[in-house]
Amino acid sequence: MIEKQNPITILCYLFFVIFITMFSTNPIMLGISFVSGILLYCILCGVKKTLVRLGYFIIFVAIIAIINPIFSRQGMTQLFWIGEFVVTLEALLNGVAIGVIFGSVIIWFGVLNVLLCSDKIIYIFGKFTPKIGTILSIALGLFPKYIVQYRKIDNNLKGLGLYDGASFLSKVKLKMHTLSTLITWSVEGAVLLSDNMSARGYDLKGKRVYGKYTFGVADGILLIVSLALGISILVFMGLGSGSFYYYPTFKQIVWDSSVWIYFATLVFMNILVVINLWEGAKWQFLKSKI
Template sequence: MKDAFSGYHPVVNFAYFALVIAFSMVFMHPVCLAISLLFSFVYSISLNGRRAIRFNLLYMLPMLVTTALINPAFNHEGATILGYLRSGNPLTLESIVYGIAAATMFVSVICWFSCYNAVMTSDKFIYLFGRVIPALSLVLSMVLRFVPRFKAQLAVVSAAQRCVGRDISNGSLLARAKHGIRILSIMTTWMLENAVETAASMRSRGYGLKGRTAFSLFRFDRRDGSALIGIGLIGGYVWFGANAKAMYYRYFPSMKGVESSAYSMSVFLAYAALCAIPLVINIREELRWKHSQSSV
């Protein structure tokens, strides 16, 4: 399914992801962590399909478990002692729960960034910051698109080397090492040449010069204004609730959070609504499309 949220103005896309990623890194309440992880996971699957499922299961899930297990080995704070390690340090319930919370936050932020990379393409980023910070915006745009291009080029080079028997899977251990160094050398040369060609191309087009104009298909319309106002209102309500301690939660020395109330529940629901905005937009557009098709 085509992502309808990606069709909104770059200002709307960037403002949304900046807000959601910032909130995901700041809010450590278990409910907020669960909301952020759930919606980032679902939206990443909506954007990238099976590739996102494979990535989340093969990389994100082991990372979450590993990070959750590492924290109690180094963090021994907490009032609830479950036992003692061989080193004599206590193993506390608070350190285990905090490790799970920190791992959940880390994984959800990575998932949100994967969604950001899929929605905020390089042309959108340059459109937003090309005139303000032309050099930095170009560098960041190149960095964001470098990883997929590098992976694609590496696959091409590896296939070519495999055809002539010089892949890392051919020969003895020493021969494989030589083949790997050769592939690395080829990729390094490709990266340097690509950087020089890109810089020369952008310079010849007058990128960064004062008074330079640029063609763009992006137009800020009423739909974008409504979305931006909605994101701002919901985000402002969540931020106000956070400042009012409606989502307060501590892990040390003992776990304690704010008592549940109608106001705190409304803040959690607002945060869930904020994280669900792209999915709601996609569902609404899908329903509109089906309704228009049925009425033809």
């Protein structure tokens, strides 16, 4: 069903999810966003890819968690001293939180990349800005091609035996050589591609884009729900509900009216997960048992 959903609805929903993640500092909100993002990614791409992404995520968070205390001396809970400099628990955990914000946003963009393939992007942008739509779709389509081509060139070099017994420095030089070959290849490809596209009339005025996506009742419901929930969560966050600070020491999380914003976020971020699971269950139920 998500594949058939109108791309504009999905873009709107993911836009709000990413915005809420970016502006929240509360660990509960961040945890909800991170877990929901991972869950959706896991459903869409499978466990193996998710584990690889989680590995990168952990490395990323660890790097920021180490870097933040180097620059920040704030916080009341002192862990240890390095010379004159104190390392505090607050600075460390603030680093972790910043890392989780970045990591969650990257995961949600991964979801966006899966859900909005290039013809969907052309469908969204094609109506009012055809040029930007074309450029975006080409740019997004090029990354996987580049990765495949990079591996091909690298394997060629390996096949020539240049890597055998090479020192660290010359290996780095070979990688640079691979990169430069890739760039030359891509520039050549771009010239060919643009010639092809203009031959097919891409730069003509009044060109329209074909899209097979319709705007149905389910799209309307999802659009209204995501607009209402997303805007209300952002407004309540702006009013100070679920606010949090790390310095001078962590704010005590109290279970008062701000519980509602956590609950709303939990519901909002898991809409697509629930839809997916529901579709799966329906499929299992309706499958013919003859």
